[in-house]
Amino acid sequence: MLLSWLEGSDVGVGCEMGTAYQRLVRKLTIENLWLYVMSILKKEPLYGYEIGEKIGKNFGFKPGKVTCYMVLYKLKSEGLITTKTIPGNSGGPQRKYYIITPEGEKALEKAKRFLRKLYQEL
Numbered sequence: 001m002l003l004s005w006l007e008g009s010d011v012g013v014g015c016e017m018g019t020a021y022q023r024l025v026r027k028l029t030i031e032n033l034w035l036y037v038m039s040i041l042k043k044e045p046l047y048g049y050e051i052g053e054k055i056g057k058n059f060g061f062k063p064g065k066v067t068c069y070m071v072l073y074k075l076k077s078e079g080l081i082t083t084k085t086i087p088g089n090s091g092g093p094q095r096k097y098y099i100i101t102p103e104g105e106k107a108l109e110k111a112k113r114f115l116r117k118l119y120q121e122l
Contacts, residue, residue: 017055029061033071034080036063038108040083047074051098072098080104 029036033055040046040054048069056062063071075081083102084097100108 010036029059030063033063033067033107034075035111037068037071037075037098038080038100038104038111041098042105042108045084045097045099047095047097075104080107 036055036059037051040051040058046054049065051072052063052065052068053069055114072081076083076098080101082096082101085094086097087094
């Protein structure tokens with residue numbers, strides 16, 4: 001997990017809420033949630049609830065449900081993802097699956113290149 005090293009690490013010892021380090025963590029996680037959503041969707045189409053769960057499992061933080069859906073709405077309006085409604089199994093409810101588009105894959109790769117370059121410069 002990406003953020004598992006935060007727990008038990010002395011990096012944050014003595015840090016008060018609102019420190020530069022904690023602001024950085026927030027900016028690189030919650031405030032850039034689209035990167036994590038797109039990364040998850042690149043592997044497989046998922047429905048909304050699964051996306052938040054996979055982010056928690058794979059990256060070590062769990063975004064709020066509403067926040068996740070807001071990001072999905074924005075990504076869809078930008079053409080970076082699309083949806084497909086699939087009937088539920090055994091009479092269950094229909095599910096809306098989110099699927100990354102070719103434009104979404106390009107945007108994700110561009111963001112990854114930017115972050116790699118930034119990392120190398122730092």
